[in-house]
Amino acid sequence: MSHHVQRAITWGARRGAPRRIATLSVHTSPLHQPGTGDAGGMNVYIVELSKRLAALGIEVEIFTRATGSDLPPVVEMAPGVLVRHVTAGPYEGLSKEDLPAQLCAFTSGVLRTEAMRDPGHYDLVHSHYWLSGQVGWLAKERWGVPLVHTMHTMAKVKNASLAGGDAPEPRARVIGESQVVEAADRLVANTVEEADQLIDLYAAEPDQVAVVNPGVDLETFCPGDMAAARRRLDVPEDATVILFAGRIQPLKAPDVLLYAIAHLLQADPALRHSLVVAVVGGPSGNGMAAPEHLHKLAATLGIHDVVRFQRPVRQDVLADWYRAATVAVVPSYNESFGLVAIEAQACGTPVVAAAVGGLPTAVRDGVSGTLVRGHNPVDYGLALRDLIRAPRLREDYAEGAVRHAASFGWAAAAASMAEVYADTLARSAAPRGRVVGGQ
Numbered sequence: 400m401s402h403h404v405q406r407a408i409t410w411g412a413r414r415g416a417p418r419r420i421a422t423l424s425v426h427t428s429p430l431h432q433p434g435t436g437d438a439g440g441m442n443v444y445i446v447e448l449s450k451r452l453a454a455l456g457i458e459v460e461i462f463t464r465a466t467g468s469d470l471p472p473v474v475e476m477a478p479g480v481l482v483r484h485v486t487a488g489p490y491e492g493l494s495k496e497d498l499p500a501q502l503c504a505f506t507s508g509v510l511r512t513e514a515m516r517d518p519g520h521y522d523l524v525h526s527h528y529w530l531s532g533q534v535g536w537l538a539k540e541r542w543g544v545p546l547v548h549t550m551h552t553m554a555k556v557k558n559a560s561l562a563g564g565d566a567p568e569p570r571a572r573v574i575g576e577s578q579v580v581e582a583a584d585r586l587v588a589n590t591v592e593e594a595d596q597l598i599d600l601y602a603a604e605p606d607q608v609a610v611v612n613p614g615v616d617l618e619t620f621c622p623g624d625m626a627a628a629r630r631r632l633d634v635p636e637d638a639t640v641i642l643f644a645g646r647i648q649p650l651k652a653p654d655v656l657l658y659a660i661a662h663l664l665q666a667d668p669a670l671r672h673s674l675v676v677a678v679v680g681g682p683s684g685n686g687m688a689a690p691e692h693l694h695k696l697a698a699t700l701g702i703h704d705v706v707r708f709q710r711p712v713r714q715d716v717l718a719d720w721y722r723a724a725t726v727a728v729v730p731s732y733n734e735s736f737g738l739v740a741i742e743a744q745a746c747g748t749p750v751v752a753a754a755v756g757g758l759p760t761a762v763r764d765g766v767s768g769t770l771v772r773g774h775n776p777v778d779y780g781l782a783l784r785d786l787i788r789a790p791r792l793r794e795d796y797a798e799g800a801v802r803h804a805a806s807f808g809w810a811a812a813a814a815s816m817a818e819v820y821a822d823t824l825a826r827s828a829a830p831r832g833r834v835v836g837g838q
Contacts, residue, residue, distance in 0.1 A: 416821045417457055420459055421509070421523075422445065423524065423531035423532075424441075424527050424528070424531055425505055425528070425531045427463070430463075444551070448816060451812070455813060458479050459480045460480075460483060462483045462509050465484035465487070485505050485512075487504035487508060496569075499530065499571065505534055506533075510541055513538075513541075526547075526549070528552070532550075532575070533575055546582060548585070549588075550735070557650070585609055587816070588610050588611075590756075593736075609822075615741045617745055622722070622746055629723045631719055640725045641727075642727045643678045643679065643729075644720060644727065645729075652730040656676070660700075660706075663780040663784055679709045679711070679712060680709075694708065718746055726793070729758060731752075732753070734761075735756055737758040745804035750767065752771070754772045
């Protein structure tokens with residue numbers, strides 16, 4: 400048993416960790432495949448955190464919107480972790496922007512589930528993303544339990560660093576997020592920088608905010624045989640492989656990578672015969688409006704022959720892509736943490752990433768990868784060229800990457816979250832059990 404897990408159990412026994420929590424994930428199911436639509440790092444976060452919390456003896460029930468009539472009402476995702484499908488609006492055809500109109504129906508389903516049980520069934524509510532926070536706000540008041548909320552992304556932060564042509568987040572979301580900040584007993588930030596943003600942009604009280612770094616599945620994402628991984632993926636063993644993994648949308652800036660590759664090949668034409676640029680992911684968000692945009696851009700830039708588009712893959716296959724890569728690139732305009740960067744490093748792959756959001760925490764500049772300020776494709780091309788031309792530097796970064804990622808295991812994240820829960824329960828003045836009359 401790791402010292403992180405042991406610490407959580409000791410702390411939980413001393414401070415009163417919750418027996419059972421209600422986790423709210425309105426707009427995306429933890430059962431969905433990450434990498435397309437609205438499924439991404441938050442899905443992985445909820446899945447892995449829930450499993451590790453259950454291993455600590457905290458039962459987790461995840462409420463998410465049903466997206467199909469054939470889905471069972473309840474699915475056991477792992478021992479101690481249930482996923483409850485709540486009917487709220489049409490099963491298909493609803494975008495994330497349509498969901499605020501379904502929050503009443505979703506809330507009704509959540510409250511109805513709890514009403515069928517003895518008072519005090521849930522000790523705490525943990526909501527993820529602002530839509531869930533709105534539901535959590537009402538559940539907290541109805542059940543008389545504390546609300547812990549994780550933003551994952553914030554409208555004010557996204558709007559301050561929009562990609563070209565990307566649409567700003569609506570004012571309704573900004574207002575909704577501010578309401579959740581005011582209602583929550585604790586706010587969990589992924590990084591110190593995110594904690595500062597909550598305090599500076601949303602007027603959160605400093606002692607209301609706790610920092611818990613997300614983790615990475617160190618059993619799935621670990622170093623392996625690059626040549627074997629390339630054979631499994633049908634990639635030439637002598638190739639220079641540059642990897643982008645994530646949802647295809649302006650926020651993630653895959654176009655910046657393609658422009659960077661064009662500059663790289665212009666400066667070093669000989670690289671073309673060995674170069675493979677792998678783009679692993681599916682369209683999401685504003686990228687849904689033009690799902691073929693990247694294919695057309697690659698053709699326009701004259702690099703379509705070196706770019707390989709791959710639909711989202713299982714976690715074990717994604718780990719192979721990381722192992723097969725010479726370098727992974729995360730050029731996002733904003734990331735609350737940057738799970739892809741940590742996963743790549745855990746597999747021993749250096750990372751070139753934007754110096755934004757949580758990425759300076761996820762990547763140790765000059766040790767496990769290179770951070771690039773701004774989004775000038777030329778700068779990314781130069782960073783890639785420097786790594787491609789310096790095998791010894793790549794080896795040093797690979798070793799540094801594995802060491803750096805090792806400190807971000809999910810067991811440590813769950814232990815820290817258990818402490819946050821226990822401390823929130825101890826500090827909360829909210830009465831326990833169902834509140835009669837909703838007051």
